Amino acid sequence: MDGKPLGTQDYSRLIVAVARHRDRAAFSALFDHFAPRIKAYLLRAGTDPALADELAQEALLAVWRKAETFDGARATAATWIFTIARNLRTDRFRKEWRDVPAGDDLPDTIDETAAPDETLSDAERGERIRQALRQLPPEQIKVIELSFFEDQPHAEIAQTLGIPLGTVKSRIRIAMAKLRDIVGDLS
Amino acid sequence: MRNRHHPSDETLAAYAAGTLDPGRRVVVASHLERCAACRGFVRGAESVAGVMLEDLAPAPMSSEALARTLARIDREPVSAAKAVAARLDEPDLPACLRPYDMGPWRWVGPGVHMRPVLVPETGKMRVFLLKGAPGIRLPQHSHEGAELTSILAGSYHHEGGDFLAGDFEEADDNVEHRPVVGQDMACLCLVALEGQLKLSGFIGALLNPFVRL
Numbered sequence: 001m002d003g004k005p006l007g008t009q010d011y012s013r014l015i016v017a018v019a020r021h022r023d024r025a026a027f028s029a030l031f032d033h034f035a036p037r038i039k040a041y042l043l044r045a046g047t048d049p050a051l052a053d054e055l056a057q058e059a060l061l062a063v064w065r066k067a068e069t070f071d072g073a074r075a076t077a078a079t080w081i082f083t084i085a086r087n088l089r090t091d092r093f094r095k096e097w098r099d100v101p102a103g104d105d106l107p108d109t110i111d112e113t114a115a116p117d118e119t120l121s122d123a124e125r126g127e128r129i130r131q132a133l134r135q136l137p138p139e140q141i142k143v144i145e146l147s148f149f150e151d152q153p154h155a156e157i158a159q160t161l162g163i164p165l166g167t168v169k170s171r172i173r174i175a176m177a178k179l180r181d182i183v184g185d186l187s
Numbered sequence: 188m189r190n191r192h193h194p195s196d197e198t199l200a201a202y203a204a205g206t207l208d209p210g211r212r213v214v215v216a217s218h219l220e221r222c223a224a225c226r227g228f229v230r231g232a233e234s235v236a237g238v239m240l241e242d243l244a245p246a247p248m249s250s251e252a253l254a255r256t257l258a259r260i261d262r263e264p265v266s267a268a269k270a271v272a273a274r275l276d277e278p279d280l281p282a283c284l285r286p287y288d289m290g291p292w293r294w295v296g297p298g299v300h301m302r303p304v305l306v307p308e309t310g311k312m313r314v315f316l317l318k319g320a321p322g323i324r325l326p327q328h329s330h331e332g333a334e335l336t337s338i339l340a341g342s343y344h345h346e347g348g349d350f351l352a353g354d355f356e357e358a359d360d361n362v363e364h365r366p367v368v369g370q371d372m373a374c375l376c377l378v379a380l381e382g383q384l385k386l387s388g389f390i391g392a393l394l395n396p397f398v399r400l
Contacts (some may be wrong), residue, residue, distance in 0.1 A: 024257065031253050043246055045206075053249050057256045064260055075230075086205035087235075090212065099201030129238045146344030147197070148236050151206035176196035183231025 011077035012070075032062050034078075038085045044149045045089060059085045077128050114120035125186065132182040136175075143168070143175045192354040193225055194335070195217060203232035210379040213304070216283035217337040217377050218355040228358030280316075281342065281377070289316075298323035298368075304377070318375045319343065319368040332381025334358045341374030343367060 011033065017026035035056045042052035062084045070080050133141060139161075146157050159166045194202075194215055201207045202215045219226050290303035298320030306314045311332065316339075319325055325343070336356040341351050343366040350356055350366075358364070368374040 023349045024260070027260070028257070032258060035248050035252060037240055037243050039248060040243040040246040041240055044243075052246070053252060055249065057252055057259075060256055065263070074238055076234065077229055078241045079234045082237040082240045083233055086203075086241070088205075090209070110318060115394060124235065126238050126241070129235055130242075133235070143194055145239060147200060147206070148204040151204075157392070161201075172197055173389060173396070176200060179200060179227065179235060180196060182235060186231050187235060 015063065015067050015070045015080070018064060018070065019070060025029065027060075027064060030077075030081075034063075034081050035060050038081070041082075041085060041149060042089060047149060048088070055088055056085075058120055059088050063064055076077060078126065128185065130184065131177075131181060140171060140175045140178060143171045144179060147172065147175075156175040192348065192350055194355050196228070198335075198357060199225055199228050200232050203229045204236060208310050208312055209306050210310070210314045211333075211335055213283050213287070213306055213314060214335045214377050214379040215355075217281035217339065218353070219355045220281050220283065240257055244367055248270075251365050265369045281337075281339065283322065284349065284377070292318075296325075299325060311381050312379050312381050314377070317378050319366075320376045321368055321372055321374075322370045323368045325366045332359070333379075334381065335379045338377045339377055341372045342369035342372050343376075344369070 005030055011030065014023075014026040014030050017023040018030070038059050039056040041050045042055055043049065047055065059081070063081060064083070070077075075083075133144075136144075142161065143157070146160070152160065152166060154168045154172070158165045161168070163171075193199075198207070198211070199319075202219075207215065218357050219339075235263060240400060274364060284304060288305045290305065292300045292302045300318045302316040304314040304316065306312075318337075319341075321341075334357075336350075336358075338350050338354045339351050340352050340356040344354065345366040347356070347358075347364060
């Protein structure tokens with residue numbers, strides 16, 4: 001790839017190219033874009049840098065292995081890859097106990113009956129979420145981010161943000177209601 | 188049929204984010220298997236998390252990372268699909284329990300049995316199946332922390348309402364309730380419990396030494 005920025009739509013296509021043609025160039029482009037972001041996600045979750053690097057490679061290997069199961073009509077490339085990274089993160093401990101394929105205990109959260117609006121493209125869905133997030137006050141985005149990425153108990157979030165525990169709880173409540181609005185607008 | 192009691196939005200968002208401990212996660216997963224509404228919310232939260240992932244400032248990978256991953260791809264067998272042996276020895280248990288070993292059923296009181304689910308790395312959470320005979324009043328209990336309950340079969344009710352198969356109950360500490368199992372059939376629940384279960388009352392005092400899950 002020549003370093004030109006790709007739209008999200010193209011990342012879906014790259015995954016499909018990996019699935020259909022075992023396309024190594026497409027895979028490399030996916031790696032260049034997503035591996036550093038997965039590493040950043042894992043670092044924010046408190047993973048040490050060497051392990052984060054290793055797990056990000058592991059996540060992209062899972063993208064290669066599972067590419068056939070990707071359905072661009074139901075999830076964006078970023079969402080699908082996020083769930084892979086998330087499952088790796090949560091399965092990391094269990095893997096030390098027993099070799100169970102990543103994510104195997106998670107139910108299929110892709111719903112058969114309620115497919116998302118098919119007329120909404122991958123990129124459009126992402127853009128809609130971005131717009132909704134932009135309308136939230138920064139402190140609410142911060143709370144959603146902390147709860148998504150950093151696994152902090154309320155008391156620690158209070159300390160990080162320097163606000164009382166009660167305020168954290170009410171902000172989380174409000175942020176979750178906003179999240180529900182955003183999610184509702186997607187379907 | 189629509190479920191009436193669901194996990195809180197925060198719990199569902201934490202599930203989507205992957206920040207729930209394995210004990211809570213498996214109990215929430217058992218609810219998601221039966222609840223389309225909660226699956227929809229989790230899927231939406233995953234989309235939001237996907238956007239946030241895209242927008243994170245990238246952390247540079249080690250220099251050999253791509254080359255090493257491509258080398259591993261070359262060693263991949265053509266089909267890597269690996270079936271997990273089913274471990275479930277009783278029917279109708281949720282699929283999310285498949286990866287875990289379970290202990291034996293234990294008698295913990297008149298009409299009440301528990302069976303530990305061996306979920307590693309759950310910290311202070313214990314996960315177990317709880318079965319109550321029809322009409323039985325479960326021993327009055329309180330707990331030291333959160334208690335998540337997913338009702339798999341049958342029903343129970345207490346001061347907080349009626350809980351039917353497919354429902355989910357999330358209780359924090361200081362809650363002291365005494366559920367009564369529905370008359371028509373036994374009630375089977377999957378429970379994640381933080382800390383020790385404390386049984387109160389006369390029977391509870393007798394049983395407490397034995398309830399070590």
